[in-house]
Amino acid sequence: MTALVIAEHDNASLKAATLNTVTAAAACGGEVHVLVAGENAGAAAQAAAQIAGVAKVLHAEGASLKDGLAENLAAQVLAVAGDYSHILFPATASGKNVAPRVAAKLDVAQISDITKVDAPDTFERPIYAGNAIATVQSGDAVKVITVRGTGFDAAAASGGSAAVETVAAVSDSGKSSFVGRELSKSDRPELTAAKVIVSGGRALGSSEKFNEVLTPLADKLGAAIGASRAAVDAGYAANDLQVGQTGKIVAPDLYIACGISGAIQHLAGMKDSKVIVAINKDEEAPIFSVADYGLVADLFDAVPELVKAL
Known part of the structure; x- marks a missing residue:
């Protein structure tokens, strides 16, 4: 058995979720190979070769792969899929876009959002907003899997010495074209990779208060800022800050929830955090x-006091 991890990268460096996916792939048994598909992505391929536990890196280089269009990337995966028993994607926006296309073409059932590998054909995944864990066994010859990064430790980014093999890039499918990308720029850590997160809820009352209260604390801790769905829906925070079942799944070392009641939807996105601190004036709030x-x-009293103490 050999597992193939589809690397997520920006053509220069690997995204952190790739390392968690490598750990999941190693748990499936057998060798772990990594596919790096892009344009001028040699640096990313070399970084993949350094990951501990990776036996081989497949490097596909071509203009059709530059922007990670799902149709082209899926075709590239299918071009090499015949050699693998497991094909694993990070459960990110990109992975969730490509994996179903690959599973459909291979005529197999996708196994989504796994958090544990029990056996090469048996996996665990959360259901009902994380309130239950389903154990899924697959009889398919090829398992197409998306991996929840918070369920697996990141593989060591150095220490490996895998061979890099060049594979032919697929031609452009012509079904889609890259128009543009709007990226939010921030000096703060990326939410899904941050070690510390300070999150705010609807109790903050306005976007002005949201920033006024949380920003000093986040600055002191070098933290990313998150928000509950209620805060996002009320316009206090941007969509890309939302933590929860329909937002981002995070598992930082420290998660500070300010004015968040703790609805199931929110808990599903952060309850794997190593240390959770809740500040709320309602002692019956589920977050506790x-x-x-x-x-x-x-x-409004506690957070400024905390900032002063820090």
């Missing part, structure tokens, strides 16, 4: 059921 440390207090 998952918090390691809880402070029943008005956040």
